[in-house]
Amino acid sequence: MATATQSEGSPVINRGRPRDASRDEALRTAAVEVMAEVGYRALTMDAVAARAKAGKATIYRRWESKLDLIIDTCSRLVNRNVPVPDTGSPAKDLRGILRDFSGFLQGPAGKAAQALVGELPHEPELATAFRxxxxxxxxxxxxxILQRGVDSGEFDRSAPLELVAEQAAAAICYRLMLTGESLSDEWVDELVDRGLLPMLR
Amino acid sequence: MATATQSEGSPVINRGRPRDASRDEALRTAAVEVMAEVGYRALTMDAVAARAKAGKATIYRRWESKLDLIIDTCSRLVNRNVPVPDTGSPAKDLRGILRDFSGFLQGPAGKAAQALVGELPHEPELATAFRxxxxxxxxxxxxxILQRGVDSGEFDRSAPLELVAEQAAAAICYRLMLTGESLSDEWVDELVDRGLLPMLR
Amino acid sequence: MATATQSEGSPVINRGRPRDASRDEALRTAAVEVMAEVGYRALTMDAVAARAKAGKATIYRRWESKLDLIIDTCSRLVNRNVPVPDTGSPAKDLRGILRDFSGFLQGPAGKAAQALVGELPHEPELATAFRxxxxxxxxxxxxxILQRGVDSGEFDRSAPLELVAEQAAAAICYRLMLTGESLSDEWVDELVDRGLLPMLR
Amino acid sequence: MATATQSEGSPVINRGRPRDASRDEALRTAAVEVMAEVGYRALTMDAVAARAKAGKATIYRRWESKLDLIIDTCSRLVNRNVPVPDTGSPAKDLRGILRDFSGFLQGPAGKAAQALVGELPHEPELATAFRxxxxxxxxxxxxxILQRGVDSGEFDRSAPLELVAEQAAAAICYRLMLTGESLSDEWVDELVDRGLLPMLR
DNA sequence: GATTAATCGAGACGGTACGTCAAGTCTTGAT
DNA sequence: ATCAAGACTTGACGTACCGTCTCGATTAATC
Incomplete structure (x- = not known):
């Protein structure tokens, strides 16, 4: 999988005109926009290039394929700095972080993620990167957060933490991608109170 | 969305040669086979036509597009007669039906479903049909099954049945499509025992 | 090459519904009309069938192919009864008959003939029938007419009659099909007086 | 009608990769070969592309249609440098040039020309280009050549030169396309001696 | 300051699949 | 057996996209 900028400390001195870093940005922005408008399937490299006023070669110099471009672009969307809440109440923290995730996934990142799901079974590299x-x-x-709750004695020591985390993610993804219902704060609260907390005793 | 055979009792008399119903079957079979071999993305109408020894026009006479063909084909896969278990123990029944779903979704139908998920946001008709x-x-x-448990007093009367059902589906879909982990009977049992039953008291 | 009506005195008695002769007429008429409107290349059997309110099978029962239909249809256009003029003046008769041919070829028959020319080299049967x-x-x-002129002593006995006849036909076809100029009576007269008669002394 | 190479001194600067002139050549060569093998009707763009090891898009970038391709290809065949004979004897020159034309038209160019004739009535642009x-x-x-004969006093001053030229062309085209007889040197000589020269006194 | 080499936008290239259309055959129910 | 209607296979059509390539023109680091 290609990366937009070579980060290894290569001993080879770079001759010639260096890559224009602003093109990276423009291309990723264009990719997100086109993706949001027409989805992954209908997104064409020509469209991305045209939107960024770039040549196709400029894209392929940075990313190996359409998939590679989208994976990289989406990864950057996801890897933001989430301030993990720590209010002293693990239940509260859980509600907080899941509300945050839900809100975030209702933006472009969620659409992008959904678009990629259909490709996972036949694109092992994509699947790995996606996960x-x-x-x-x-x-x-x-x-x-769950561990913190166990440590503080609020959650049961023998609770299936992995399963709880999975159920939390599953619930959000299911709504987001399958049923298409909105991820409201009220729904998140109900999920936590009646779906997850019972699993933690 | 097109359907392969018009089933409404149309007052228009049918003139000309009627559609050959065996072609429907052959085409759907071919579609499933090709889909299973190469996935949705790489499936081509030419390949389906060739496999069914049919002309492309014969496909397009029945379905408007590749997507339409796949939706219809998959729908028929899904709409099988599932014998709803009724052992007298709702918990046992729940484990049974979820094991059944899990097994079924690990076959072609599951792959097909996953392939369609990425298209939902930009294909409202598809989304409706899919859901x-x-x-x-x-x-x-x-x-x-849940209601039966409530009626028999085994499950709490105030349990959030809708949420439980959603969590059951969410868990299965998440494993199937997102993490890609297998839907083993053991996992289903753990899901029911430690994930769903706690929500039912 | 098929003919529209079986003319051999077959001893086999015809069972079942006999062919509707009025369909022959309707189909030929439709063929001429479509041919005149869009030309040979763009003429489709569906269009002819639709115009004649006939099924395609009804066409193919009578003619083997599109080419066969057109050849037969055009032949009937051409095989009309031309009253060969005989005024006593062979030169006058020549002008008369060529004026007649010219006028006739500016109608549908001429268009049809032209449409067929391009097919001749690769369709030997068509070429034979056409000629x-x-x-x-x-x-x-x-x-x-030329022979009559020779007999009456008006044309030279050693004149190349075959060549003259060929030149007459060539001139008309060239104007009709190649240059596209009109075949006016004045032009025909000039052709005869300054082109053909000099060859006859 | 498209032309393969823009020759006007356009003020627009040429951006992007320029057309590969060698593809023009390869495509025209392939077109002539396929044309000679199967004729105009059976010539397919796929066949031409395959023979030239080119993509179909590369053809359609240069020519709008099969017809356009053939017209352009044939025009180049025709527009060769014919050395106009000048032996001092206009009659001899006439025989010479018509023998040359005849020989040339019995090659691929003649077949191509014939194929196009049927399209002329419904393709005004083609007709113009063809003529x-x-x-x-x-x-x-x-x-x-005729004028030279008039100037030298060998041909009559009042001879209908235009008509003679037309008759010469008509005779050749008629044999080539209509009767299909061969354009032998003997026939050309007879045409000149007994068909054309008498018109020139 | 001149040279060098990789960059840039633009777009042509071979290839593959698309969805449409026509030719000629076959199948229905009705006459 | 005929008719109109229209489904059927086959195969070409002209378009669109992918990923590569080639052009003239920048642009920075090296010489």
């Missing part, structure tokens, strides 16, 4: 970026971070954050 | 076929039936079956 | 119908009759009529 | 390329040059060359 590493979209799923892993969310999961670890939720798990840390 | 009506893939989701609604599963949901109603689960709900009927 | 037998479109060319042979015209030629024999002209030749008979 | 400008196939007919005009031939005609002017013949006329120049």
């Amino acid at each position: 590493a970026t979209f799923l892993a971070h969310q999961r670890s954050v939720v798990l840390s | 009506a076929t893939f989701l609604a039936h599963q949901r109603s079956v689960v709900l009927s | 037998a119908t479109f060319l042979a009759h015209q030629r024999s009529v002209v030749l008979s | 400008a390329t196939f007919l005009a040059h031939q005609r002017s060359v013949v006329l120049s």
Whole structure:
């Protein structure tokens, strides 16, 4: 999988005109816009290039394929700095972080994620990257909150934390991608109170 | 959305050679086979036509597009007669039906469903059909089992049945489509025992 | 090559519904009309069938192919009864018959003939039929007039009659099909007086 | 009608990769070959593309249609440098140039020309181009020889030169396209001696 | 300051699939 | 057996997109 900028400290000195970093930005922006408008399937490299007023070669110099472009673009959307709430109440923190995720996923990142799901079974690299970026971070954050609850004695020591984290993510993704219903704060609260907390005793 | 055979009792007399129903069958079979081999993205109408020894026009006479063909084909896969278990133990029934769903979704139908998810946001008709076929039936079956449990007093009267049914579907879909982990019977049992039953008291 | 009506005195008695002869007429009329409107290339069997309110099978029961239909249809246009003029003056008769041919060829028959020319090299049967119908009759009529002139002593005994007849036909076809200029009576007269008569002394 | 290469001195600067002129050549060569093998009707763009190892888009970038491709290709065949004979004897020159034309038209160019004739009535642009390329040059060359004969006093001053030139072309085209007889040198000589020279006194 | 080499936008290139259309055959119910 | 209607297979059509390539023109680091 290609990356937009070579980050290894190569001993080879770079001769010639260096890449214009502003093109990276313009291309990723264009990709997100086109993706949001027409979806993954109907997104064409020509359209992205045209929107960014770039040549197609400029795209392929940075990313190996349409899929690669989209994965990289979406990853950057996801890898933002989420301030993990720590109010002293794990239940409250859980509601907080899931509200945050829900809100975030109702934006372009959610649409992008959904567009990629259909490609996962036949694109192993994509699947790996997708799980590493979209799923892993969310999961670890939720798990840390759950663990904090166990440590403080608020949650049962023998509660299936992994399963709870998975159920939290599953509920959000199901609504987002399958039923298409909105991820309102009220719904998140009900999910936590009546769906997740019972699993934690 | 096109349907392969007009079923309404139309007052218009049917003139000309009627559609060859065996072609419907052959085309749907070919579509499933090709889909299973190469996935949705790489499935081509030419390939389906060739496999069914049919002309492309014969496909387009029945379905408007590749998507339409796949939706219809998959819907028929899903709408099978699931014998709803009734052992007297709602918990057992729940495990049974979810095991059944899980097994079924690990076959071609599951792959097909996943392939369609990415198209939902930009294809309202597809979304409607998808939810009506893939989701609604599963949901109603689960709900009927839950209700039986409430009626028999085994489940709490105030339990959030809708939410439980949603969580059951969400868990399965999340594993199937997002994490890609297998839907083993053991996992289903754990899901029911530690994820769903706690929500029912 | 098929003919529209079986003319051989077959001993086989005809069972079942006999062919509707009025359909022959309707189909030929439709063929001429469509041909005149869009030309040979763009003429479709569906269009002819639709115009004649007939089924395609009804056409193919009578003619083997599109080409066959057109050849047969055009032949009937050409094989009309031309009253060969005989005024006592062979030169006058020549002008008369060529004026007649010219006028006739500016109608649908001329368009049809032109449409067929492009097909001749790769359709030997068509070529044979074309020459037998479109060319042979015209030629024999002209030749008979020329011979009459020789017999009466008005034309030279050693004149190349075949060549003259060919030049007459060539001139008309060239204008009709190649240059597209009109075949006016004045032009025909000039052709005869300054082109053909000098060849006859 | 499209032309393969823009030749006007356009003020617009040429951006992007320029057309590969060698593809023009390869495509025209392929077109002539396929045309010679199967004729105009059976010539397919796919066949031409395959023979030239080109994509279909590369053809359609240069020519609007099959017809356009063939017209352009044939025009180049026709527009060769014919050395107009000048032996001092206009009659001899006339025989020479008509022998040359005849020989040339029995090759691929003649077949191509014939294929196009049937399209002329319904394709005004084609007709114009056809007349400008196939007919005009031939005609002017013949006329120049005739004029030379008039100037030298060998041909009558009041001879209908235009008509003679037209008859010459008509005779050749008629044999080539209509009767299909061969354009032998003997026949050309007879045409000149007994058909054309008598018109010139 | 001149040279060098990789960049840039633009768009042509071979290839593949698309969805449409026509030719000629076959199948229905009705006459 | 005929008729109109229209479904059927086959195969070409002209378009669109992918990923590569080639052009003239920048642009920065090296010489």
